[in-house]
Amino acid sequence: KAGVTQTPRYLIKTRGQQVTLSCSPISGHRSVSWYQQTPGQGLQFLFEYFSETQRNKGNFPGRFSGRQFSNSRSEMNVSTLELGDSALYLCATRGQLSGANVLTFGAGSRLTVL
């Protein structure tokens, strides 16, 4: 059973550009969550999608957006990049929206903004 796949693994952008990250969940997992990880802030929740609908959203500016497709794959987009957006972006998936469900993480996309 394939794990959670995130692409690209590494990318470098400059301030003002935009970036799109992709996450393919484990087969059968319909929920996809996104987290931003920085050294000083730990894991910060961005948003979660389930059945193509955003179910919950963290405290991030509108520059951060996401979507989910009918095959449960998800993308997140960051527009007008800032230096502070440099981080590891982690995707996590689970089968249902249940507190009991374990999140399975991908390896992350490491974004560097210059």
Added chain:
Amino acid sequence: AQKVTQAQTEISVVEKEDVTLDCVYETRDTTYYLFWYKQPPSGELVFLIRRNSFDEQNEISGRYSWNFQKSTSSFNFTITASQVVDSAVYFCALSEALTGNQFYFGTGTSLTVIP
């Protein structure tokens, strides 16, 4: 409000020493779940354990053990006879049964095991 606190930012131990990672949580829900994840240098968080709020039995898995105490809202993780491969960042997390929509992570504890 929901919150997970891992007061230990960094810990260093010498190989074969025992080490305990602390986790304290806050929740108003009576049914909730606690998790521990390990993040090795590769970056991918790996699930270690899940415990529900009605099961206060301690659990042991090889060199790993977990002590869940509702009275102190703590879910501590002990590694016995630590090894270099245990070097990683460890995260404690909470999710609530009623909402289930969001996980609350602690800030992580970076463990370094010195050979």
